[in-house]
Amino acid sequence: MSFEGKTVLVTGGTSGIGRAAAGQFGSAGAQVIVTGRDQTRGREVVDTIESGGGQARFIAADLAAPGGAQQLAQAAGQVDVLVNNAGVFPFGPSHEIAIDDVKAALDFNVVAPFTLVAALVPGMVQRGSGAIVNVSTMVASFGLPGMSAYGASKAALELLTKAWAAEYGPAGVRVNAVAPGPTRTPGTEPMGDGIDQLAATLPLGRAADAQEIASTIVFLASDEASFVNGAILPVDGGRVAV
């Protein structure tokens, strides 16, 4: 897979799945834009990509701040591939989650990707090509106690994936999503043993490594997936199949 001459923006590229994806895009020849809030981690990801012969830059952006997504899109400029990976996971019983946290999850997991697409897709349409990959979750497809707000926000992102595929496919822009199962990342470290308990429910019986999710993201963004549009690809060890 080659991304030579392409600019790829990965939100949440400073950690976990996004970091792994940024590295793989860099190895495949992309000019990678890594974004997140943490300058130190951002610099580390850029240095790793550059030390492997790739090209990358970091743009600091807080997607939870008013205007943050819009400012990121402006700073990024022309983007050929957008990976909406950054996400927040407000776990807990529905009657205990603060409504403000529910709204924040919807803002972060739905409205921020929406804003980035609205800002960046016109350029893709004008050029007649582009790819967008959204990062959902297996729990957008079934009810899991404690993950209602999170799952609902990602289910909205999945519907947007299909809507955008219909809207922009005719202009040569493909839009797809991955729906990962439990994956070891800095973001899931606080789950402790919980991730192993969840992983035990998958046919493959283990949690994923971030690289395994990243390689699917890179595939969906690549020309090798040139006829894949509007797909929600489970990368969950078989969990939603059973």
Ligand SMILES: NC(=O)c1ccc[n+]([C@@H]2O[C@H](COP(=O)([O-])OP(=O)(O)OC[C@H]3O[C@@H](n4cnc5c(N)ncnc54)[C@H](OP(=O)(O)O)[C@@H]3O)[C@@H](O)[C@H]2O)c1
């Ligand atoms: N890990 C799993 O088990 C799993 C399973 C299914 C789906 N997913 C999805 O995969 C995606 C990545 O998850 P992960 O586990 O790799 O996450 P992670 O390790 O917690 O990383 C989250 C990333 O989001 C960025 N981020 C967080 N808040 C931000 C903000 N306000 N503004 C800008 N960036 C922000 C972080 O960057 P900074 O800290 O630098 O701001 C970081 O790069 C998420 O959408 C998640 O829902 C994960």
